[in-house]
Amino acid sequence: MNYTFHWRPAFRALPEMLAGSLVTLQIAVLSMVIGIAIAVLLAVMTGSKSSWLRGIAATWIEVARNTPALFQIYIAYFGLGQIGIHLDSYLALLAGITFNNAGYLAETFRGGLRAVPQTQVRAARSLGFGPVAAFRLIVLPQLFRAVFHPMTNQMVWAILMTSLGVVVGVSTDLTGVTQELNVRTFRTFEYFAIAAVLYYLIAKVVTLGARLIAWRLFRY
């Protein structure tokens, strides 16, 4: 290949790209926090007696898991735009990833719920716990212990999914900043290489951080 790398001007853009990395991390964390909350709800709904609640949860999970994340983000921006709901680019990306996270995590949580024996809930109830207290104090802690590692995977996946925001005009995240630098200078290989390293580092730091948290929280 006939290409001379221009690293000096590329590295000058590093502060801009690091700022973009922060936005990427911010979107991923927000989408996980909201996603986990919705996922717990969906997981509980799948075990509900109401066929309505079961139907809503099943539809959400099916669509989120069986359509591309790119499509979900595109729908959140241009699909809703078609019916007059205008999310800005950042919100559309956040909504798309949150939708995806909630769908995947709901399935994970459903498995996690099964890992907690029903007999424990009955034991808790017979000791005087209310239904909510039994769920919150007996089931949830064990659920999170069981699903913590799959959750870490989803977090890494969420970080990587933020790169899709560029199709709906997000220009402040790492991919947005990189693409902006790319089209202005066309030093594609330099900027994309730096972006790849930054994504790798973010994912690694998050995985290591999660391992530390798990060690702190779930020690026997």
Add this chain to the structure above:
Amino acid sequence: MRIRTTIAVAAIGLALSAPAAFADKLDDIIASGVLRCAVVLDFPPMGSRDANNEPIGFDVDTCNDLAAALGVEPEYVETPFPDRIPALVSGRADVGVASTSDTLERAKTIGFSIPYFAFEMVVLTKEGADIDSYESLKGHKMGSVSGTFEAIRLEGDVDGWADANGSFTPYQTQADVFLALSQGQIDATVVTSTVANAAANSGDFEGFVVGGKAPYDIDYVGLIALREEYGLLNYLDLFVNQQIRTGRYAELYAKWIGSDEPPDLTIPGVYR
């Protein structure tokens, strides 16, 4: 015996050290019989697809003319705007006939021919958006195709106005910009007058109107090739010159853009 061996070795050495024949890109294109043009096909009337999904437009015809001049077959490599130069650098295309603005920043990476077209920028907006001039864009939501000449100028002005209600969103394709404008995600965009007129008159987008000229300098666009391919770049310069000299430029302009005078491609007071 030993002398003969010495002579033989010396002869082989000489043969190996003789300057190797150097085939450049121009030779490669002629030898392969195919000219691969990077073209943008969501940018009518420069490049688009007809009812049969065949590439058409000013840029496509220019590519055909160039291939005919070289005596080879044209092949179109469709690239969105941000992928034009990567397509050349990675060797997927030989030349870019893709309305590429000749900025100094880009010239650090790729080589430009002399201008083969020039654009004027206008505001494209929707009826009822209360925009009738460039100045009235202040405080509105704007968008354009990421990294283009007009996007860089518009984003700079939006930043300069520093109006809390104003914003700039970069999209990846011209089609997405039109979609965003038609849905009301953005109130206006700045595009070339050719694209604006084509979009406003196409009937595909209800309520699109041209809202006055943008006060930018003229956007000259060149053909592009790898920076070090002087042979090819030299050929491209002469090709552009011949297109204008022979009247083909005016002919293509009349076919794709309009019956008015095609834009002047020379800059007064300076060479090249």
